[in-house]
Amino acid sequence: xxxxxxxxxxxxxFVALMGTLFVRLGEWQWHKSKARDAYNAMVRTNQxxxxxxxxxxxxxxxxxxxxxQWQRITVTGSYDTAHQFxxxxxxxxxxxxxxxxxxxxxxxxxxxxxxxxxxxxxPGQNDPTTLxxxxxxxxxxxxxxxRDEVGTTTQITPVNHRMRLINTPAIAAQVPYPxxxxxxxxISSTPAQSGxxxxxxxxxxxxxxxxxxxxxxxxxxxxxxAGVVMMIRGDLRDRRKARRRAAVAAQNRPEAQxxxxxxxxxxxxx
Numbered sequence: 001x002x003x004x005x006x007x008x009x010x011x012x013x014f015v016a017l018m019g020t021l022f023v024r025l026g027e028w029q030w031h032k033s034k035a036r037d038a039y040n041a042m043v044r045t046n047q048x049x050x051x052x053x054x055x056x057x058x059x060x061x062x063x064x065x066x067x068x069q070w071q072r073i074t075v076t077g078s079y080d081t082a083h084q085f086x087x088x089x090x091x092x093x094x095x096x097x098x099x100x101x102x103x104x105x106x107x108x109x110x111x112x113x114x115x116x117x118x119x120x121x122x123p124g125q126n127d128p129t130t131l132x133x134x135x136x137x138x139x140x141x142x143x144x145x146x147r148d149e150v151g152t153t154t155q156i157t158p159v160n161h162r163m164r165l166i167n168t169p170a171i172a173a174q175v176p177y178p179x180x181x182x183x184x185x186x187i188s189s190t191p192a193q194s195g196x197x198x199x200x201x202x203x204x205x206x207x208x209x210x211x212x213x214x215x216x217x218x219x220x221x222x223x224x225x226a227g228v229v230m231m232i233r234g235d236l237r238d239r240r241k242a243r244r245r246a247a248v249a250a251q252n253r254p255e256a257q258x259x260x261x262x263x264x265x266x267x268x269x270x
Contacts, residue, residue, distance in 0.1 A: 026217030033210035064182035077106035113183035117197030132195020143184030
Protein backbone atom coordinates (compact mmCIF):
# COMPACT_ATOMS: atom_id res chain seq x y z
CA UNK A 1 0.00 0.00 0.00
CA UNK A 2 2.89 2.33 0.72
CA UNK A 3 4.09 2.00 -2.87
CA UNK A 4 0.62 2.94 -4.10
CA UNK A 5 0.55 6.01 -1.91
CA UNK A 6 3.92 7.12 -3.27
CA UNK A 7 2.68 6.52 -6.81
CA UNK A 8 -0.48 8.53 -6.20
CA UNK A 9 1.33 11.43 -4.58
CA UNK A 10 3.77 11.58 -7.50
CA UNK A 11 0.90 11.57 -10.00
CA UNK A 12 -1.01 14.29 -8.15
CA UNK A 13 2.06 16.55 -7.89
CA PHE A 14 2.91 16.06 -11.56
CA VAL A 15 -0.64 16.75 -12.73
CA ALA A 16 -0.93 19.76 -10.41
CA LEU A 17 2.19 21.27 -11.98
CA MET A 18 1.06 20.49 -15.51
CA GLY A 19 -2.47 21.70 -14.75
CA THR A 20 -1.13 25.01 -13.48
CA LEU A 21 0.88 25.40 -16.67
CA PHE A 22 -2.14 24.52 -18.84
CA VAL A 23 -4.38 27.00 -16.99
CA ARG A 24 -1.81 29.79 -17.39
CA LEU A 25 -1.51 29.04 -21.10
CA GLY A 26 -5.29 29.01 -21.41
CA GLU A 27 -5.55 32.36 -19.62
CA TRP A 28 -2.87 33.79 -21.91
CA GLN A 29 -4.81 32.74 -25.01
CA TRP A 30 -8.06 33.97 -23.44
CA HIS A 31 -6.58 37.43 -22.82
CA LYS A 32 -5.23 37.51 -26.38
CA SER A 33 -8.72 36.67 -27.65
CA LYS A 34 -10.27 39.47 -25.59
CA ALA A 35 -7.56 41.91 -26.71
CA ARG A 36 -8.21 41.00 -30.34
CA ASP A 37 -11.96 41.52 -29.86
CA ALA A 38 -11.30 44.91 -28.28
CA TYR A 39 -8.97 45.88 -31.13
CA ASN A 40 -11.55 44.87 -33.74
CA ALA A 41 -14.23 46.87 -31.92
CA MET A 42 -11.92 49.90 -31.84
CA VAL A 43 -11.24 49.66 -35.58
CA ARG A 44 -14.96 49.36 -36.38
CA THR A 45 -15.81 52.28 -34.09
CA ASN A 46 -13.18 54.55 -35.62
CA GLN A 47 -14.51 53.78 -39.10
CA UNK A 48 -17.85 55.46 -38.35
CA UNK A 49 -16.31 58.51 -36.68
CA UNK A 50 -16.36 61.52 -39.05
CA UNK A 51 -13.10 62.42 -40.77
CA UNK A 52 -11.20 64.69 -38.39
CA UNK A 53 -8.92 67.63 -39.09
CA UNK A 54 -5.19 67.02 -38.89
CA UNK A 55 -4.25 69.06 -35.78
CA UNK A 56 -6.71 67.12 -33.62
CA UNK A 57 -4.49 64.02 -33.31
CA UNK A 58 -1.10 64.85 -34.83
CA UNK A 59 0.06 67.57 -32.47
CA UNK A 60 3.72 68.25 -31.60
CA UNK A 61 4.69 66.37 -28.46
CA UNK A 62 1.63 64.07 -28.58
CA UNK A 63 2.20 60.31 -28.68
CA UNK A 64 -0.34 58.37 -30.70
CA UNK A 65 -2.30 55.97 -28.46
CA UNK A 66 -3.48 52.58 -29.64
CA UNK A 67 -7.10 53.71 -29.28
CA UNK A 68 -6.44 56.52 -31.78
CA GLN A 69 -5.43 54.17 -34.56
CA TRP A 70 -7.55 53.78 -37.70
CA GLN A 71 -9.24 57.15 -37.29
CA ARG A 72 -9.60 58.97 -40.58
CA ILE A 73 -7.69 62.25 -40.72
CA THR A 74 -7.49 64.86 -43.45
CA VAL A 75 -4.46 67.10 -43.91
CA THR A 76 -3.43 69.64 -46.52
CA GLY A 77 0.18 70.44 -47.34
CA SER A 78 3.01 69.60 -49.70
CA TYR A 79 5.27 66.56 -49.98
CA ASP A 80 9.01 66.65 -49.44
CA THR A 81 10.13 64.61 -52.45
CA ALA A 82 13.79 64.90 -51.45
CA HIS A 83 13.30 62.61 -48.46
CA GLN A 84 11.31 59.56 -49.56
CA PHE A 85 11.77 56.27 -47.69
CA UNK A 86 11.07 52.62 -48.42
CA UNK A 87 9.65 50.18 -45.86
CA UNK A 88 11.04 46.91 -47.15
CA UNK A 89 9.64 43.37 -47.39
CA UNK A 90 5.95 44.26 -47.34
CA UNK A 91 2.99 42.73 -49.16
CA UNK A 92 -0.65 43.45 -49.97
CA UNK A 93 -2.89 40.49 -50.84
CA UNK A 94 0.22 38.33 -51.38
CA UNK A 95 1.73 40.96 -53.70
CA UNK A 96 5.29 41.66 -52.46
CA UNK A 97 6.89 45.06 -52.64
CA UNK A 98 7.92 48.07 -50.60
CA UNK A 99 5.82 50.78 -48.97
CA UNK A 100 6.70 54.34 -49.93
CA UNK A 101 6.88 56.75 -46.98
CA UNK A 102 7.04 60.48 -47.76
CA UNK A 103 7.02 63.43 -45.32
CA UNK A 104 4.10 65.81 -45.80
CA UNK A 105 4.62 69.37 -44.58
CA UNK A 106 1.16 70.57 -43.49
CA UNK A 107 -0.04 74.14 -43.95
CA UNK A 108 0.12 74.66 -40.17
CA UNK A 109 3.90 74.02 -40.23
CA UNK A 110 3.78 70.48 -38.79
CA UNK A 111 5.30 67.56 -40.73
CA UNK A 112 3.77 64.07 -40.73
CA UNK A 113 4.92 60.90 -42.45
CA UNK A 114 2.54 59.48 -45.05
CA UNK A 115 2.64 55.82 -46.08
CA UNK A 116 1.52 56.33 -49.69
CA UNK A 117 1.03 52.62 -50.47
CA UNK A 118 2.81 49.54 -51.77
CA UNK A 119 5.11 49.73 -54.78
CA UNK A 120 4.90 46.20 -56.25
CA UNK A 121 8.04 44.19 -56.92
CA UNK A 122 7.90 42.26 -60.21
CA PRO A 123 8.57 38.51 -59.88
CA GLY A 124 12.25 37.66 -59.94
CA GLN A 125 13.36 41.29 -59.69
CA ASN A 126 14.86 43.42 -56.97
CA ASP A 127 13.04 46.27 -55.27
CA PRO A 128 13.01 49.38 -57.45
CA THR A 129 15.52 52.12 -56.77
CA THR A 130 13.54 54.84 -58.55
CA LEU A 131 10.46 55.80 -56.56
CA UNK A 132 7.31 57.40 -57.98
CA UNK A 133 7.04 61.04 -57.05
CA UNK A 134 4.00 62.21 -55.11
CA UNK A 135 1.70 64.92 -56.53
CA UNK A 136 3.47 68.26 -56.77
CA UNK A 137 2.28 71.40 -55.08
CA UNK A 138 -0.50 71.52 -52.52
CA UNK A 139 -2.28 68.22 -51.87
CA UNK A 140 -5.08 67.15 -49.57
CA UNK A 141 -4.69 63.67 -48.09
CA UNK A 142 -7.14 61.49 -46.19
CA UNK A 143 -5.52 58.68 -44.24
CA UNK A 144 -5.71 56.34 -41.30
CA UNK A 145 -3.87 57.19 -38.09
CA UNK A 146 -1.13 54.66 -37.38
CA ARG A 147 1.25 54.19 -34.48
CA ASP A 148 4.99 53.91 -34.95
CA GLU A 149 6.22 50.38 -35.60
CA VAL A 150 8.66 49.17 -32.96
CA GLY A 151 11.65 46.89 -33.47
CA THR A 152 15.39 46.61 -33.16
CA THR A 153 17.72 49.41 -34.17
CA THR A 154 18.63 47.63 -37.38
CA GLN A 155 14.95 47.26 -38.28
CA ILE A 156 13.92 50.89 -37.73
CA THR A 157 17.03 52.82 -38.79
CA PRO A 158 16.96 53.83 -42.48
CA VAL A 159 20.03 52.89 -44.52
CA ASN A 160 20.05 54.66 -47.89
CA HIS A 161 16.43 55.62 -47.11
CA ARG A 162 15.45 51.97 -46.64
CA MET A 163 14.29 50.27 -43.44
CA ARG A 164 12.10 47.36 -42.31
CA LEU A 165 9.77 49.25 -39.96
CA ILE A 166 8.20 52.71 -40.02
CA ASN A 167 9.40 54.50 -36.92
CA THR A 168 9.09 58.28 -36.67
CA PRO A 169 12.08 59.08 -34.39
CA ALA A 170 14.41 56.96 -36.53
CA ILE A 171 13.23 58.62 -39.74
CA ALA A 172 13.12 62.12 -38.19
CA ALA A 173 16.82 61.78 -37.40
CA GLN A 174 17.49 61.82 -41.16
CA VAL A 175 15.36 64.80 -42.18
CA PRO A 176 16.11 68.49 -41.44
CA TYR A 177 12.89 69.23 -39.51
CA PRO A 178 10.84 67.77 -36.64
CA UNK A 179 8.20 65.14 -37.39
CA UNK A 180 5.12 64.42 -35.27
CA UNK A 181 4.64 60.99 -33.71
CA UNK A 182 2.96 58.27 -35.75
CA UNK A 183 2.11 58.37 -39.44
CA UNK A 184 -0.78 58.44 -41.90
CA UNK A 185 -1.69 55.44 -44.04
CA UNK A 186 -3.06 57.01 -47.21
CA ILE A 187 -6.67 56.38 -48.25
CA SER A 188 -7.10 59.06 -50.92
CA SER A 189 -5.23 62.02 -52.36
CA THR A 190 -6.36 65.19 -54.15
CA PRO A 191 -4.89 65.47 -56.71
CA ALA A 192 -4.56 61.72 -57.15
CA GLN A 193 -1.12 60.17 -57.04
CA SER A 194 0.37 58.10 -59.85
CA GLY A 195 3.07 55.45 -60.09
CA UNK A 196 0.99 52.30 -59.61
CA UNK A 197 1.02 52.31 -55.80
CA UNK A 198 -1.41 49.83 -54.20
CA UNK A 199 -3.50 51.15 -51.25
CA UNK A 200 -2.92 49.22 -48.03
CA UNK A 201 -6.47 49.13 -46.67
CA UNK A 202 -7.74 48.03 -43.27
CA UNK A 203 -6.38 45.17 -41.16
CA UNK A 204 -8.05 41.78 -41.07
CA UNK A 205 -10.67 41.79 -38.32
CA UNK A 206 -11.01 38.06 -37.76
CA UNK A 207 -11.12 36.75 -34.21
CA UNK A 208 -8.14 34.47 -34.79
CA UNK A 209 -7.52 31.09 -33.14
CA UNK A 210 -6.95 32.41 -29.61
CA UNK A 211 -10.35 31.50 -28.15
CA UNK A 212 -10.21 27.92 -29.42
CA UNK A 213 -6.63 27.59 -28.14
CA UNK A 214 -7.77 28.76 -24.70
CA UNK A 215 -10.56 26.15 -24.62
CA UNK A 216 -8.08 23.46 -25.65
CA UNK A 217 -5.68 24.30 -22.81
CA UNK A 218 -8.51 24.31 -20.26
CA UNK A 219 -9.71 20.94 -21.60
CA UNK A 220 -6.20 19.53 -21.23
CA UNK A 221 -6.32 20.56 -17.56
CA UNK A 222 -9.63 18.77 -17.01
CA UNK A 223 -8.42 15.70 -18.90
CA UNK A 224 -5.22 15.52 -16.83
CA UNK A 225 -7.17 15.73 -13.55
CA ALA A 226 -9.65 13.10 -14.76
CA GLY A 227 -6.75 10.88 -15.78
CA VAL A 228 -5.32 10.93 -12.24
CA VAL A 229 -8.70 9.99 -10.76
CA MET A 230 -9.09 7.13 -13.23
CA MET A 231 -5.58 5.82 -12.52
CA ILE A 232 -6.14 5.88 -8.76
CA ARG A 233 -9.49 4.13 -9.14
CA GLY A 234 -7.81 1.56 -11.39
CA ASP A 235 -5.13 0.92 -8.78
CA LEU A 236 -7.77 0.46 -6.06
CA ARG A 237 -9.78 -1.86 -8.30
CA ASP A 238 -6.70 -3.97 -9.05
CA ARG A 239 -5.86 -4.10 -5.36
CA ARG A 240 -9.37 -5.33 -4.48
CA LYS A 241 -9.15 -7.99 -7.19
CA ALA A 242 -5.78 -9.13 -5.87
CA ARG A 243 -7.21 -9.42 -2.35
CA ARG A 244 -10.19 -11.46 -3.59
CA ARG A 245 -7.89 -13.81 -5.50
CA ALA A 246 -5.74 -14.26 -2.42
CA ALA A 247 -8.81 -15.01 -0.28
CA VAL A 248 -10.11 -17.57 -2.80
CA ALA A 249 -6.70 -19.22 -2.98
CA ALA A 250 -6.56 -19.45 0.80
CA GLN A 251 -10.00 -21.08 0.95
CA ASN A 252 -9.09 -23.66 -1.69
CA ARG A 253 -5.78 -24.59 -0.11
CA PRO A 254 -5.89 -28.38 1.05
CA GLU A 255 -5.71 -29.13 4.77
CA ALA A 256 -2.32 -30.34 6.03
CA GLN A 257 -2.03 -34.21 6.01
CA UNK A 258 -0.65 -36.04 9.16
CA UNK A 259 2.97 -37.07 8.88
CA UNK A 260 4.14 -40.77 8.78
CA UNK A 261 5.53 -40.46 12.27
CA UNK A 262 2.18 -39.34 13.55
CA UNK A 263 0.53 -42.32 11.76
CA UNK A 264 2.95 -44.83 13.34
CA UNK A 265 2.42 -43.37 16.80
CA UNK A 266 -1.31 -43.67 16.37
CA UNK A 267 -0.98 -47.31 15.29
CA UNK A 268 1.12 -48.24 18.35
CA UNK A 269 -1.36 -46.53 20.58
CA UNK A 270 -4.11 -48.62 19.11
